[in-house]
Structure formats: C-alpha cells, structure tokens
Amino acid sequence: MLLINLFILVQVPVYAQVPVSQIEGKEVYKGDDVVFHQIDQHTWVGSGHVMASESLYLVEGSDKAVLIDAGTKITDLDKIVALITKKPVMLVATHVHPDHTGSAIDYFPELYINPADTIGIPQFMPNYKGKIKFLTDGEIIDLGGRQLEVVFTPGHTPGSTTFIDKSAHYGFSGDSFGSGNLLLTTTFSTLLETCKKMSAIMEGYNIDKLYPGHYFGINEETRKRVDGMITISTDVLAGKVKGDENPNGMLGLNRIVSQYGVRINFNEKAVK
Secondary structure (H helix, E strand, C coil): CHHHHHHHHHCCHHHHCCCHHHCCCCEEEECCCEEEEEEECCEEEEEECCCCCCEEEEEECCCCEEEECCCCCCCCHHHHHHHHCCCCEEEECCCCCCCCCCHHHHHCCEEEECHHHHHHHHHHCCCCCCEEEECCCCCEEECCCCEEEEEECCCCCCCCEEEEECCCCEEEEECCCHHHEEECCCCHHHHHHHHHHHHHHHHHCCCCEEEECCCCCCCCECHHHHHHHHHHHHHHHCCCCCCEECCCCHHHCCEEEEECCEEEEECHHHCC
C-alpha cells in the first residue's frame, strides 16, 4: 500500500508537465524498464518507467563505477549496466524508498546506504539477500581519477544522502531536495540544517547543480532552490508560513507549502 501511496503522491503536475524526452545526451540503452542517456563522457542517467521517471545514475572512473540507486523494477539491471561500462560496479542508494531500492538491488551482492535509513529496511527492502554496508558522512569514494564525496542530507528520510563530484561541479541528490516536490518525512529543523549544509558546499566548491531522483532534463536542483528551501523552513519554523491543506494527504503529509519553485509536503508535526 505504501508503494501505491508514494506513486500517487509523486504524480503531481510538476512531473507530468515535463516529458522524459527533454533529457539531453545520447541515448545509449533503451529497454522495457529503463532508458539510459549519456550526461558526459563517463556519466549516464537511467530513467525508469514506474514512479515518476525514477532516476538512477552510473558514474565511471578509471578503476570502477558507482551506480546510484536502482529504480523500482528494472529486469537485468546488472547486465544493462555492463553494456555501458566494463568497470566493476558499486551500488549505493540515496535512500531506501522502493523507487530507488526496488527489485533490481537483488542483482548486486552489496548495497551501500546511510545507516540512518536502516529504519526503513523492514518496510521497503526486507527481502534483500545481499550484504548491506554503511556509508559515512564526508567519505570519499575513489573511482580512479574521479572521486565522489558522500554528504548526508537527511530530511526526505532520516538517511537521505547526496553524492558530490567536486571536479565536475555537480552531484546526485536522490529525493533529498524533492525534484521540485519534496516529501518531508522528518522535520523542518532537519531540512533547514541539511539545506544550509548543502548551500555552503555548493557555494564553496562551485557546484552548479544536483541531479535529482526524478530527473526530466530541466529540473536539476540549484543552489537557488536550496536557498529557497532555507527560507521556507525558516518561515515555517517561525510560524510565518502555515502551508495549506494537502489534497493528497498521503503518508500522513497533510500540509503543503508551495514557494520559490518548490512544493514541500509535510505533516504538521514536522514543524519543529
């Protein structure tokens, strides 16, 4: 039921108005479950078809590659990835919701996550037979000639995580900042600290954009959007913004605020 509720909640106009075809870059694979486009010479985005074009990213170095998220249901994802890169692949998850850790995780012997999201494992991925390993905040994943920095960005879930490529001036944020429609399952205080942290990183390292968990080609997370969420969170916590009744109300997120080009779905208890 939760999977269905998540599906209904993310099917909002901000997604429906932007077709997958607006993703630029060469199409390198097209199958029944996923389409992969090339972002740059050693980076690809896969678009799933089940939950609002759930996105997964393949990031390659000279020694190995990282697959960030695994979609909802992608048959033979390991074989598909092997068509794109011949490097050994490390699977990481931005968080454990089922549109990011779906059935395809079973093709991989190990999955790396933020330990704070273990709370969601019994509900979202109880049958994974591989080994779950834990990331640490600030950890550097060395791919050989290319590095990803692990940045814990809780808010959407307790263990939401972003992966930053400082040299390329971009990162991969999953649902941490909502792809334009954030489902806040923790608190505004948590979100505020996360957004302040990410804004400082983006400013300090000239990070132009974060590729989100539901990418359509024109909805990258920018520092302007992150800063807008800082303002929203601050105003909500100060009582200046109450939000409106959420017509969907799924997952107990009975309030919604829409400002600065982003929607935040939240529960009234999140105002702390």
